[in-house]
Amino acid sequence: MFKLERRPIPSKAMVILxxxxxxxxxxxxxxxxxxxxxxxxxxxIRIIFWDPIFNDVVASYTRPQLLIKAAPLxxxxxxxxxxxxxxxxxxxxxxxxxxxxxxxxxxxxxxxxTESVLIFPLMILAGAVGGFLWAMIPAFLKIKFNANEILxxxxxxxxxxxxLGAMVTGPLRSPVGMNFPVSRNFNEYPSAYNGELxxxxxxHMGVLATLAVVIVSYILLKHHIFGFQVRTAGQSPRAAKFSxxxxxxxxxxxxxxxxxxxxxxxxxxxxxxxxxxxxxxxxGYGFTAIIVAFLGRLNPIGILFAGLLMAxxxxxxxxxxxxxxxxxxSVQVFQGMLLFFMLAVEILVNFRIRLKKKEVA
Amino acid sequence: xxxxxxxLGLTKAYPGVIANDDVSFExxxxxxHALLGENGAGKSxxxxxxxxxxxxxxxxxxxxxxxxxxPEPRAARASGVAMVFQHFSLFDALTVAENxxxxxxxxxxxxxxxxxxxxxxxKYGLTIDPFRMVGDLSAGERQRVEIVRCLLQNPKxxxxxxxxxxxxxxxxxxxxxxxxxxxxxxxxxxxISHKLDEIKALCEHATILRRGKVVGTCVPKDETAxxxxxxxxxxxxxxxxxxxxxxxxxxxxxxxxxxxxxxxFGTSLKEITFNLHEGEVLGVGGVAGNGxxxxxxxxxxxxxxxxxxxxxxxxxxxxxxxxxxxxxxxxTAPEERLGHAAAPDMSLxxxxxxxxxxxxxxxxxxxxxxxxxxxxxxxxxxxFDVRTPGTENTARSLSGxxxxxxxxxxxxxxxxxxxxVNQPTWGVDAAAAADIRSAILDLATNGAAVLxxxxxxxxxxxxxxxxxxxxxxTLSAPRPTQGITIEQIGLMMGGTEVEHV
Numbered sequence: 001m002f003k004l005e006r007r008p009i010p011s012k013a014m015v016i017l018x019x020x021x022x023x024x025x026x027x028x029x030x031x032x033x034x035x036x037x038x039x040x041x042x043x044x045i046r047i048i049f050w051d052p053i054f055n056d057v058v059a060s061y062t063r064p065q066l067l068i069k070a071a072p073l074x075x076x077x078x079x080x081x082x083x084x085x086x087x088x089x090x091x092x093x094x095x096x097x098x099x100x101x102x103x104x105x106x107x108x109x110x111x112x113x114t115e116s117v118l119i120f121p122l123m124i125l126a127g128a129v130g131g132f133l134w135a136m137i138p139a140f141l142k143i144k145f146n147a148n149e150i151l152x153x154x155x156x157x158x159x160x161x162x163x164l165g166a167m168v169t170g171p172l173r174s175p176v177g178m179n180f181p182v183s184r185n186f187n188e189y190p191s192a193y194n195g196e197l198x199x200x201x202x203x204h205m206g207v208l209a210t211l212a213v214v215i216v217s218y219i220l221l222k223h224h225i226f227g228f229q230v231r232t233a234g235q236s237p238r239a240a241k242f243s244x245x246x247x248x249x250x251x252x253x254x255x256x257x258x259x260x261x262x263x264x265x266x267x268x269x270x271x272x273x274x275x276x277x278x279x280x281x282x283x284g285y286g287f288t289a290i291i292v293a294f295l296g297r298l299n300p301i302g303i304l305f306a307g308l309l310m311a312x313x314x315x316x317x318x319x320x321x322x323x324x325x326x327x328x329x330s331v332q333v334f335q336g337m338l339l340f341f342m343l344a345v346e347i348l349v350n351f352r353i354r355l356k357k358k359e360v361a
Numbered sequence: 362x363x364x365x366x367x368x369l370g371l372t373k374a375y376p377g378v379i380a381n382d383d384v385s386f387e388x389x390x391x392x393x394h395a396l397l398g399e400n401g402a403g404k405s406x407x408x409x410x411x412x413x414x415x416x417x418x419x420x421x422x423x424x425x426x427x428x429x430x431x432p433e434p435r436a437a438r439a440s441g442v443a444m445v446f447q448h449f450s451l452f453d454a455l456t457v458a459e460n461x462x463x464x465x466x467x468x469x470x471x472x473x474x475x476x477x478x479x480x481x482x483x484k485y486g487l488t489i490d491p492f493r494m495v496g497d498l499s500a501g502e503r504q505r506v507e508i509v510r511c512l513l514q515n516p517k518x519x520x521x522x523x524x525x526x527x528x529x530x531x532x533x534x535x536x537x538x539x540x541x542x543x544x545x546x547x548x549x550x551x552x553i554s555h556k557l558d559e560i561k562a563l564c565e566h567a568t569i570l571r572r573g574k575v576v577g578t579c580v581p582k583d584e585t586a587x588x589x590x591x592x593x594x595x596x597x598x599x600x601x602x603x604x605x606x607x608x609x610x611x612x613x614x615x616x617x618x619x620x621x622x623x624x625x626f627g628t629s630l631k632e633i634t635f636n637l638h639e640g641e642v643l644g645v646g647g648v649a650g651n652g653x654x655x656x657x658x659x660x661x662x663x664x665x666x667x668x669x670x671x672x673x674x675x676x677x678x679x680x681x682x683x684x685x686x687x688x689x690x691x692x693t694a695p696e697e698r699l700g701h702a703a704a705p706d707m708s709l710x711x712x713x714x715x716x717x718x719x720x721x722x723x724x725x726x727x728x729x730x731x732x733x734x735x736x737x738x739x740x741x742x743x744x745f746d747v748r749t750p751g752t753e754n755t756a757r758s759l760s761g762x763x764x765x766x767x768x769x770x771x772x773x774x775x776x777x778x779x780x781x782v783n784q785p786t787w788g789v790d791a792a793a794a795a796d797i798r799s800a801i802l803d804l805a806t807n808g809a810a811v812l813x814x815x816x817x818x819x820x821x822x823x824x825x826x827x828x829x830x831x832x833x834x835t836l837s838a839p840r841p842t843q844g845i846t847i848e849q850i851g852l853m854m855g856g857t858e859v860e861h862v
Binding site for chain 1: 661662663682683684687695697700701702703704705706707711714715716718719724727728729731754755758
């Protein structure tokens, strides 16, 4: 029999190995799934994990997509990771992402057709503020009434989706959109357009911002007293309070950071890859980022890789859809399995598996 | 006379440490046998093996001459081995009878059970009302619930882990009467305690463990507390010397402090008033749960009070949080080491940073100075003889005594002007306790004002200049320790138990 035994010290090796193990397990379980669907599992895995980067036929399209999809995932996940370390569970990044897109987009559209280099920075700021304020709702309710932030932030996603619908059918509807529920197209408004900085690479302002956020997050978490306070608050709330950390301020800051970053990601998305506000704008990045945060073990560098990997499953999943005609849901199943296995193997960080010896009679 | 329980060569190893190494001894029927040892000496592992919570790697146990290897506590109980844990496993929101029924294998009907609880508690002098809520009981009464629960199963052998740490002196007397009565009836008792005077008073034999090995046995009556402590530690102990200095100005003043407890089973503070002077050690005695935690939270700044209720060097600090108070020279060490004074899963260097960041200047523009933090942690470990492989080990990995030395050392090395500590040596072995007391006295000798909250009256008598008792949230007026007897203090603590017996 096997037995779990607590390690005296959490294994540093396992911290790095467990995400890899989770990916391998997902490939195996996913392969079995594809086999049951009557597809060649090896081919399916190759299409999802290999082809988007290395297959020259499709790579000219898929490689830029990798950055485009990974950037919002990483930005949002980094924001979430602070709260998750402090045991503050913002599940509503999707809503904050949408509100950031609306707020930043609306600010840009308000200036149309004025051209100025100041407009785009102002939009970024507005996007971050939009997400931040949306996240302040669960923060306020938690601090004031101890309302569960998981439920409140999640429910606010659906409020945001409906608000988006109201906006694109109302004040933000494009005057030249032939009455479709879409906003004006940002690629027709140079001052507000977040285009590729180098053609055919997928590199846009949001990607640069993501890299900056990775670096800043890393420094904050590893070397700044704020990161220390967040970790202490999560691991040992009473010790944190004893050391002088105010729990309410921690709640507000953590939700604020995740909301602000999600809102900023929303702005970059709406002005670049999405191109316009529409009811199709929410792609679930805010939810997938939760998986990214955990797959990256709430570590900024880990999240960087996890975001790239998760972007790969999006793109590879799309490829598999039209090359193998597997159902669209299989990609989501795949991503879900990744989180599932990640949470399962995480136990190996603090425990080791031992062969249980026969009892000595 | 054949032994009731004999242990033969019990060995249990955990990764990196041998908790018990070839432990053998015997306990006769009706014998009260003490198990002595420092924290980490392997006492807990040993009793866990007897109680079926841990399986030995090798070695055998015999109960009544038959092989005894309980796979689980239930089997141990079925064989007549019962245990009262240091930390009670009772539900606050249930009655005494309900709690007892929950812990029994085949609990009888409520009416029968109530009857039996009254019988048993009457017979052994353990006054207890079966219908009261456990949440309303004192620690001593809760312990009785645990003991009665064990006695209802007619145990042949009762294991008691640190039973007196939560009791008033009078309650201890009641407990000892009960234990002697049980012993006369033939029930063996395995008694684990750090309080060597109690062991002298109660136990017929003692087995001493050090680093998992039996290093000696003795008849406690023929030993002194000091000689037994030295056997446990394996070295000569230094006795903390009491200082007599003139006390200076009042550094910490509490003025009519009222504080509502946030904990539904906590105790609110009522009208707390005292002055703490330069060079003074003020001992606050009383059974835990009478407002000790609340008093520490109010002084540390984790709970805010009206500004004037707490004054430090003449400044109103009631509305300041923990760090501004640290900045002004007021440092504290709460009772609960793991989870309050230290974060269990964080490393010692991180835990050094936890309270040291401000006074040790461990940050610059918010960035953590790693080298300075490590140096501070190393300093604590060296100066306070914290036994650990290094600064990167987690707080959880330390034994209770070592972690307590770390926590106390962390605050003392920051040179507080006022130091407030709650239960400085609770569950700490004799050697570590002596070190901690010396450090506290040194601090006061150098002019700091020290407030020691403790339920160990011997400790307070030993180190404090003045003593006050915290009882049901009210603090008695401090009295000079000289000339006061422990019985007087016991009575101040609301020791009404004498009347019941």
